[in-house]
Amino acid sequence: MAKNPLGSQWKTLDRDLNRISQLEMATAYVSRPMIGVGISFVFILIAAFAATIWFGGSEGTLIVAAAAAFGAYMAINIGANDVANNMGPAVGANALSMGGAIAIAAVCESAGALLAGGDVVSTISKGIIDTKAVEDGQVFMWAMMAALVSAALWVNLATFVGAPVSTTHSVVGGVMGAGIAAAGLSAVNWPTMGTIAASWVISPVLGGVIAAAFLAFIKHNIIYRDDKIAAARVWVPVLVGIMAGVFATYLAMKGLKRIIKIDLQTALLIGLALGVLTYFITRPMIHRQSIGLENRNKSLKVLFGIPLVFSAALLSFAHGANDVANAVGPLAAIVHASEFGDFSSKVAIPMWVMVIGAFGISFGLFLFGPKLIRMVGSQITKLNAMRAYCVALSAAITVIVASWLGLPVSSTHIAVGGIFGVGFYREWHMERRLKRAPAPVPAAKAIAPIERSRRKLVRRSHFMTIVAAWVITVPAAAFMSGIIFTILYAIAN
Template identity: 35%
Template sequence: MAWGVGANDVANAMGTSVGSKALTIKQAIIVAAIFEFAGAFLAGGQVTSTIRKGMLDANLLSGQPELLIYGMLASLLAAGIWLLVASRAGWPVSTTHSIVGAIVGFAAVGVGIDAVQWGKVGKIAMSWVISPAIAGIIGFWLYISVQRLILNTSEPLKNAKIYVPFYIFLVGFVIALVTMFKGLKHVGLELSTTQNYIIAAVIGFIAMLIGIFAIRRLHFDPEADKDFHFTNVEKIFGVLMMFTACAMAFAHGSNDVANAVGPLAAVVSIVESGGAVAQKSAMPVWILLLGGTGIIIGLITYGHKVIATVGTGITQLTPSRGFAATLAAAVTVVVASGTGLPISTTHTLVGGVLGVGLARGMDALNMNVVRTIFLSWIVTLPAGAILSILFFFTLKGMFS
C-alpha cells in the first residue's frame, strides 16, 4: 500500500516541478523522498483513526474482531494493488478513494450494509467534484493574474520586481497554514484557528521582506531582449513553486501516509489487545518507518510514470504555470482543512493543472489524457471495493 502511495500520490506533488523543468525527475524523487519521509515519521502522529475517518461502526465489529483483521488486510491488498496498476499506467488516482472503496467493499458485503457510515462516504464522494473544481478555479485566476501583471506586459522583469513580493507573501502564508493544519496537527501543538492564521501571516510577511531584499539585489541588463527577461522571471516562479511543492510533500507525508498504514495499525492493535476493537489506536514507530520506506520505494520504481502524466501529459507547463497550479492545490488544502471538507490531494493537484491549462484556452489541454484521468477516478472506488471483497472472502476462507 505504501509502495502504491509513493508511486502515485507522492509523484503528483512533484509533477509540476518536473513538467516545468524546474527539477529533473531524479532531483524531484530525492526532494519528495526527503520531505514525505520526514512528514510521515516526524509528524505522522502516535494515534491514528484505525477505522478510516469514522467510516465504519466499531460497535458492530466488537464481537467479531477477526472480521476487522481480515477486512483491513483485504483493504490494504486491494488498495495497494489498484494503486500499483494505476501507477504503472500513469494514472494519477486517489489513495484516499482507493482505501475508502476497499473498506466500504468488505464492510458492506462481509459485515453488513449498516456497518458503513454512508453519510461519511457520501462526503468523500462529493470531493471527487468539489476539490478539483476549487483548485481549478484558483489555478485559473492565479495564472491569469501572473499573465496580466507580469508576463504579458512590455517590461516583465520590472513588473516582477513590483508584484512577485505579493506572491511570495501568499506562498509563505499558505505554506505555513498547510504545515500547521495538515503537517503538524499530530505533534501536540494546541493552537486556535486564529493563532494559526496570525502566525501564518507573520511568516508570509517575513518571507515577503526577504523576497523584496533578494529581488532588489538582482541586476539584469535592461538592454537584453524580452526572452532573456522572461527566462529570469520564470526562474523566480520556479523557486516559489519548489517551496510550495516541498510543503505539500511534507503535509502529505504526515497526513495521508499515516492514514494509509492505519489499517495495519488497526490489526496490530486488535492482536495486542486480545481482540478489542477501538476507533483509534497507537501508531507504533515501526509502522511509520515501514510506511515511509514503502513510499520511497514506490516513488523510485513507478513514480516517474505519474510525474510524466501530471507534469507534461495534461498541458505544457512552465515554472509560472506550475507555480499557479501547485499554489492553487495548497490553497484548496487550507480551505478544506478550515471547512472540514474531505479532499483528495491527487484530484486537487490535477484540478490546479487543468485550471492553469484552461487559462490558456481549451487547445492547451490534451483532452485524451484528461478523459483517461477522469475515467480512472470513476473506476477507483468500485475497483478497490471489488478487489477488497475478493480478498476478504479469500482470507476468511483460509483462516476461519
C-alpha cells in the first residue's frame, strides 16, 4: 500500500508548529522577569519627570529629579522585600492566596503611607550623624543621595538572594557611611549606633520568644485537649480579643502619628477597650462557626483564618505608615535642602514624596514580592493558621514593648524572628515528646541521627543566610554609601 505524501506533510507541519509553540513558551518564560524590570524603569522615569515639573527650572532641579528616581527605586525594593514579612505568614498558612495577599498589602501599605504616614521625619535617620559636622548644604545633599542609593542597592541585592532585611537599617547604614566619608568617624553618634546594633539581637529574640509562648499556650489549652472544639470556643475569642487589643494599641501608637499623637498609656487603654469589645463580639461568632466541625487540628485552622487575614492587613497599614517615611527620609532631606538652601534635623515630607513611596511599594510588591513572600511564608518552617497567628501577634507586641523600652527595632527582624521562634519551639517540643514516649521505638522505625538532623523543622540554610544578611546590612550599606558619596562629590566638584 502506497504512503500518503499529504499525511506525511501534515505530520511534518505539526512537528514544526510544536517546535514554534515551545520556542514561544520558552521566550515568554525568559522575558517574563524583564517585564517587571521594564515597568519599574518606567515608574522611576515618571517619578523623576514629576519631580522636574514640580520644581520647574529652579536651581537644584536636576539633583531633586535624580533623588526622586532613586527614591522610587528604593520604594520598589521595599515592596519587593519588606512587605513579605507581613504577608508571608498568612500566605504560608493558606489563609490568603498570593493574589489576595498582594492586593490587600498594596491597598493597606498605600493607605498607611498616604493617610497616616509620618509628616515629619528625621533627615539624619534618628540622630546617627551630627548635623554640625556636615554644615555645607551641598555636602549634606550628596551624603543623603549616597545613603539613598546604597540602601536601595543593598535591599535589591538581598531580595535577589532571598534574604529579608531591614530597609530602615539599610538607610541607617547608608547615612552612617556617607557621614563618615563626608566628615570622618567623629560625625557618627556612636551611642545611637550601639543601641541600633543591640536591637539586631533583642528584637528577633523577643519576637521569637513571644511567638513561641503563644504557640505553647495554644497547644496546651486547645490542641492537646480531648475536646478541641469545646476548648477552641473558650479560648479562640480570648486570643482574637488579645489580637484586637494589641493591634489597636499598635496602630494608636505607630500608625496614626499624622492624624493624632497618642501616648503609650492612652494607647494601652484604647487597646484594652477594643480588646474586650472584640471578645464579646467574636464569642458568639466563633461558637456558630465551630458548629459541625470535626474534633481534629485541621478544623481549628478555620477559626484562626479570618483573624490572620485582618492581622496581615493591619501590619501592612502600620508598616506603610512608619517604614515608608523612614525610607524616603533622605529624599525628603534633599528636597528640603534644595528648596531652602539649608538642612534641619527634622523636615516635613511633601505629599508627592509620600506618593512616590506608596506607589513604589505597590509596584515592587506586585512585580517582585512573591519570591520573598513564599520564602518567609513556607520555606523557613511550615506554618499553619495557628502558628502564623502567633507570629503576627508577636510582631505587634514586640513593637509595643520596644517602644516602651525606647529601643529602635525593625519590623523585618521581629516578624522573621517570630517565624524562627515558632519553628525552633516545634523542634524542641517534638524532641521532648519523643524522649517522654512511654514505649521504646522499634529498631525498624528508629530514625538515624543523620536523617533526624535532615528532618529539622527549621531550614538551617535559610536561617544562616538571613542572619548573615542581618549582621552585614549596616556595614555593607555604609561601605557602599561611603564609596558612592566619594564618587558623587568628586563628580560634582
